[in-house]
Amino acid sequence: MEDKIKEIVISVLELAEDDAKQIEEDTDLLEYGLDSMTCVGVVVSLEEEFGITVDEEDLLVENMSTISKIKELVEKYED
Amino acid sequence: MSFDLLRHIRENDEYTVIWLFNIGVEKYWNNNVFTVKSAGDDIVVAHMEEMNLLITRQQDILILRDEPDVEYLEEMRNFGAEIPSIVCPSLKDDDKSISEIVLEDKSLTDRIKELCRNREKVVFVPYGVSSLEEKIAQKLGVDIFGPKSADAIRVNDKVYSRRFAIEHGFRVPEGKICLGYDELCSTAGEYLERFGRIIIKEPHGASGKGLWVVETAAKLKSTLLIIKRFYDISEDREWIVEQWCDKLTDLNYQVYVGEDEGKPHVEVFSVKEQRVNGTVYTGSVIPPSFDEKIVNECDECGRIIGEELYTEGYRGILGIDAMILSTGELVPIVEINGRFTLSTYLSFIPNRCKEVTDKIFASYRKVKLCNGDRYINIVNKLADAGIAYKDRDGVFVYTSETVNSNRTGEYGRLFTLCLGGDESRTDELDIKCRQIIE
Structure with a gap:
């Protein structure tokens, strides 16, 4: 799941290869261009990939600022 | 009075x-x-x-x-x-x-x-x-x-802006106002194939939101999914699809629509060159570096827009976004903002600043703050590097609570004025500021 999430994030943020290699589980994605505008693209891709719908109250950039946090969010909705 | x-x-x-x-x-x-x-x-x-x-x-x-x-x-x-x-x-x-x-x-x-x-x-x-x-x-x-x-409400609408421009014979990018999601999808697909690069606009977004530049089928697909997921896609909702134009620069001009003893007082009080990253504003050049002919054209268009809106009952400030195409032609209305914009507050610096400078580059950037960082820390860093504003030259930071880590947390926003004798100096200051702060 982490690899798929990473793939989505790299694609939506349009990261160059060098930057993409730096993304680890706890990398701060805000330093790589994650903000409220790019986050909508991440959410839509996650929802499509994992068959989930994220509630409005969880739609916060701060909930998606690392790969780990995104994984937690997806797992919450997969259950 | x-x-x-x-x-x-x-x-x-x-x-x-x-x-x-x-x-x-x-x-x-x-x-x-x-x-x-x-x-x-x-x-x-x-x-x-x-x-x-x-x-x-x-x-x-x-x-x-x-x-x-x-x-x-x-x-x-x-x-x-x-x-x-x-x-x-x-x-x-x-x-x-x-x-x-x-x-x-x-x-x-x-x-x-x-x-x-x-x-x-x-x-x-x-x-x-x-x-x-x-x-x-x-x-x-x-x-x-x-x-x-x-x-x-009526004026702060990109559909209003496009219709106004067309009705008054102003140059506009080739495009279409679409009614409903289905028409948006079909038009966007058709225009992408025709032009190779398009922009989709939701009429009411601000600060760069609700604007999507699309150049591939994959990007179009994801953009349309975003719109379907996050926006009202009722059949009566309007959307804009336009050809993305190659441009020399973006610009903004400010129009005052007031009244003086029962008569209209319409004045274009500022024209600025705008630097934009994609669809997001990043800075303004004051005065602008482009041809006087363009400034005069903005003045004329602004007057027409202001006088028309005056007759419709509008009073207040208009912040009008425009662009100069790569052909040198002006597209005088990209968007009419019927409110103040960040650019409005910058418009009077040459008039109000104690020491007049020839060129100003006003910009802002996201900054990572250390625990305990405040305004004075930022100013001291600039002073230590020899670029803090003094004697008509240097970098001036014009907000404080946006770089107060106790307020904003880890990430703040730094608003600066780079003041100097010419554009090469203000650009140099901006680069140095970026190197120090980032």
């Missing part, structure tokens, strides 16, 4: 202005924009209010969420700002708009009324006008300078 906002800011007069920097007012104009929130960003945006100090007068009243940094006020004073009476609500709530807070805080409105008690001429000037600001004016018992909220 009736109230003239330009005269108040440029020359001063006997009026007391009650200022309110209610950025984000567009959420009260329509409900279509729904996005992922960022608590950190919301706090930063809420504290951009301090830039209002660039245009206040000493006799004015400025409503701010929080007291500004004392050292910052001193720096602003030295720069040329007139510091007004600053009033802050006792209610602190980052989830509420400043207008909601003002309406709830009776002690605040009582304080303002007390400050205005012996003043004959008082007027309320918010950044934008919705029904909330109209209620504030009523509560304070003062006139409001700005459009009626119904006019603000």
